[in-house]
Amino acid sequence: METRKQLRKKRKKKRKKGRFFLPVMIFLIIGVFAYAGTQYWLGTQISKDAEALNYNFENEFQGVKNQDGKINVLLIGVDSRGEEQSRSDTMMIAQWDGKDDEINIVSLMRDIYVDIPEYSGYKLNTAFYLGGPELLRQTIKENFDVDVEHYMIMDFVAFESMIDALAPGGIQIDVEKAMSENIGVTLEPGIQHLNGQELLGYARFRADSEGDFGRVRRQQQAIEALKAHVISFNGVLKAPKLLGIAQPYIETNMTSLRQIEIMSRILLSGGGELQRLTVPLEGTYSDARYEGVGAVLELDWQKNNAALKEFLE
Template identity: 30%
Template sequence: MTYEVDYDKPRRKRRGRRAALIIVSVVAVVVVGALVAGMVYLNSLSSAYEDNAQTFEQSFPEDEGRPVKAEDDESINILLLGSDENGGSGETEELSRVPQGGRSDTMMLMHVPSDRESVQIMSVPRDLWVEVPGHGEHKINAALSLGGLPSTIDTFESLFDVRIDHVAAVDMLGFTGLVDALGGVTVNSGYDQPFTTGEGFTFQPGEQEMNSEEALSFVRHRQSFPDGDLQRVRNQQAFIQAVIDQTVTPENLSNPGRVRDLVETFSPHLIVDDTLSSGTVASLGWNLRGAVNNVEFFTVPTGESSYSDDGQWIFYQDQQAMEDIADAIADSTLDDYAASR
């Protein structure tokens, strides 16, 4: 079922489960392990998925001119987006539930290699200065407001010479909701000194237990860091990794009630493209069952920082890094590249 989402209206109650576990799995990267559990309940959940899955009204650009995969390339690339309603300038802003417009504040490319033995999650800094096809040079997060999802996908495909197979949007509120469902999460802060957020939470280097309010503040804060959004990206990666680690435990995956609780918590914050059918997602999840302990995160390297002609703070591209990433995706060696970062 495809429809345009209006977030000014309250959500309607739906029959049965909000969405199947298999939806949550692919996008959240809570992904891999949760999908394995979902296979047990696939027959009962697949119809709920088809009935209740929310999809973007328009996802992909026209096919002409898009990158084409080699015949033997069975890799899958999923673009993950999150958005702040006003462009994401700080933790005082409200997170929009799905980036149908505005600027995409968090951007990750999830790469699933052909062998399905690992998953790489590549964060792209929102302030990266790029060519948005048809619109000139802008920060990469402006592509969404300039031309919607098709323009965002077009920008990513042009930047890395890669075919985007699926797209999904999830806001950080969905992830922090999982923190409540999990009873808190232990996050390993990689920042080398304490920092205090605008909400008054202080975080120390190393592992610390966080409730949902603390976690949301942790993943949104950037004012304390000399490199700003780059450290925020690292914090988001650390948080998502912590959620994965605490979600895909044997205790959770063997407990149908627990799985349903996590799905119901996360699914209202998720919208996918219309090609992610229950069969497609379930097949991917089954094939990824051995990759749950091999999920690698890294951030696209940047060049110098400066101001654009119109006064925006930007990161220029590291051209060599962009070429290396494109080559690694094409050669199925992105796992080696991620390990070297």
């Protein structure tokens, strides 16, 4: 058995270690915040001359917070080209589950025929044109019964800028075929490293038999490649700077601190497993055409909503 003298010596050693450990931890925390703040500021300086998104939405976004701790963000990709109103080119629901360390991405096809609240039947991407992110949120809730807490609108210029800042050498993608029509770049088949403009062109290509379904598949593939790069050591270090660069090209109801918090939690958790879903599912829709609307996708709502609920819950 240990004597009282020996026990006292042990307690003194523990107290000394504690007195040393606490200042070191405080110093490290201050250092991390100082680094992140500096990198964020440097990012804002890179894009300080950029023309910021300037939407004036009449309706305030009424996001609904999940009770289970999961975070649902409505991602809206636009190619505004200076227009005050534009249809949403890309619509996704990104869900992060911090408990199980999972990231779920749902791509909603823009030609889905939906009921838009206070309007009639239109394509899903028309909801953003008519009433911004809040009307799109209401439309998604009414038709798919899914709530989202936040929204983030990103102009495609931001996508290009962030890729070039994150990966000056490009993002590795296996380009499955030659691509050039209506994407502003020419891509050849094979594994290669794509810069921002090239990766955006790859993600937007739809001049083949797959059409919009192929475009959505490539968007999800690009996101997965980006995630793998971001959670690398180099990507983690660049994350605050990327947020700074992207600020002029992004409009969101999240504060900068909230964005940094969510990104930090994802990165510190190791990035999480990424699961992908496209709505409508294969074999659960039919093609139709309506006067004044054009070609649309009519869904089997029961099958699609059941699959969507299972995927997100």
